[in-house]
Amino acid sequence: MTTTPDAPAATTTGAAGTTTLARRRVPHAGLAPVRVGRVSGLVRLRAVLVGLLGLAGLCAAAVAGIGHGDYPMHPADVVDVLFGGGTKMDRYVVFDLRLPRVLTGALVGLALGLAGALTQTVARNALASPDVLGVTQGASVGAVAVVVLGGAGAAVSVPVAALLGALAAAVAVYALAWRRGVHGHRFILIGLAVGEVLSGLVSYLLVRAEIVDAAKATIWLNGSLSNRDWSSVRPLALSLCVLVPLALATSFPTRALQFGDDTARGLGVRLQRAQLVVLLAAVGLAAAATAAAGPIGFVAFLTPQVALRLVGGPKPPPLVSAVLGACLLVTADLVARTLTPHELPAGLVTAAVGAPYLLWLLTRTRRTS
Template sequence: MTVLRVGPVSGRVRWRHLVVPAAASAVLVLLSAVSLGRGDFPIGIVDVLRTLIGLGEGAQSFIVLDLRAPRIAVGLLVGVALGVAGALFQTFARNPLASPDTLGITMGASVGAVAAIVLTGGAVNGLGVPLAALLGALGTGALLFLLTWRAGIDGYRLVLVGIALWSFGTALVDWLLTDAEIYDAASAYVWITGSLNARTWNHALPLAVSLAVLLPMALALSRVLRILQLGDDTARGLGVRLQSAQAATVLVAVGCVAFAVSAAGPITFVALVVPQIAVRLTGGGRPPLLASGLLGAVLVVGADLVTRTVLPEALPVGILTAVLGAPYLLWLLVRGRRRSTL
């Protein structure tokens, strides 16, 4: 930490809080550039740059601008949204296990999407399924908020209620898939794994607009979140309107998750893992919002690139993030159990 002074104004700067986002941004640009050129039809970096400035050939322009660029844009935006949402939930609950996955919000989105596919016999198309997923996530978030609210929100109660909602949502999805026609069940199952396949600018635009509103709100909550880390009584003593701050934090986090899941399906474990990685890289006491968002984008875009170019068969990106995140969740549970027995 360094103290900077400019005339009568001084402030403390944690250089790692600046270096980590800058490095993550550089890696994200590199991954995006590589991803634009890689695939079944490889395109050189020079031709990619020419296409981006409007000088590419017809086929290259179609592949880069209409097929690959929307996919990368959706992955980037989804990663940012999930990383920020995970940081908000974990900071608020003061629990590294708090994430949209464990709190049932992503499962609520899955219920909405699967219901839209199965109950209509696959008649829903276009933006119908993303809209149903958005409503499912928002509905689950509202239910989580109502069931947890007792003159404020307790982080421990938030996690317990969220796990119950996750279990209930899982049962609903299983029931819907069991009762569905085979083709509808297959379509629904592909969606709930979380994928960037066939994403277009129609998926990216609503997500970009929502994040343009939600991210400034999340950053504005940074100071309040830092105080909330000290405990409810301390926060009240420092003049924080505790109930309003808690409600705003949960609503912004739920909004980020809802729009992210509606755009790409439930890409699991990103919101759980990324904030803790950001904490360890920055050396702070809580997940930093900016670093968490950028690292989330790096993880999603990088995982999508791996599934398309490295693995022998292209897989939905949600499968790879689950493979990476599940061992981390087990490690957190084992570490928590060891600490409780000391």
């Protein structure tokens, strides 16, 4: 939300003297005023429209995903079951087998889209995302190390190890990039370097692993939503209940950061603390998503840029980015299940969509420079 400037007071001169007219609010094009109690502001209408369309696409992809499988269901039957109808068999298929997978995909996509919007805002660079800054690679090191070195009981600890690895990688990148503040280009370059080191460590672990353990780790590294149940949904949902409000609470600092460090300080923002809180929220979101579904690439990079171009404005809109991230991942998982006779990991589909966009963005940036 943004504030609305007042129009200057107008004066008229007549027989009775000079009269000052009351100031009136001048509405911005494409913005609507909203007031909740004593708090008021402006909402970008395009953001509302794009967000609603994204939610509609998410619902359509979710219904199609729940209905697809060895036991096919018509979309109308899926909706009927979700609202309490259907047979006992239909309810078992929907609630026990397929709905957890779709909900996991939606929550993971939401977390990655929001994390990408936050990191791109702090770095003020479209190339910044958890994929680029080493967070995803850190989660991969933690998970692969547990699978390769942990033995038969490793599967229980994989999400926790991925979360700890992502947090450790983020701390390392922040510490190496900090020079009286965190600046976008240095942050991205150090993130790339740390990510490459961690990727090499993952390769080393896979080479030294037994063939069975290496196969398990490779499946996890591709990023997949297969075999997800309610045990995957609950911890992810609880994590997002804490991290999403924290991310949205950083709205003012992230808006001020768009004008540069000096301007943000002039607006009363404690720069280092604001950057640290935003990055912690972004890293927590990306780590929780990676722990739940593996490293799914390009969602955090792509959806904030798509949202920015659809909505407009100075920075990627966080809520719209989250909605589009959820829609993209649920749709990608549906495509991965229907594109070939054998199910593909959803991460391969998102990479096939995001990699060409990354190449286009790099080419466009080079031409602009």
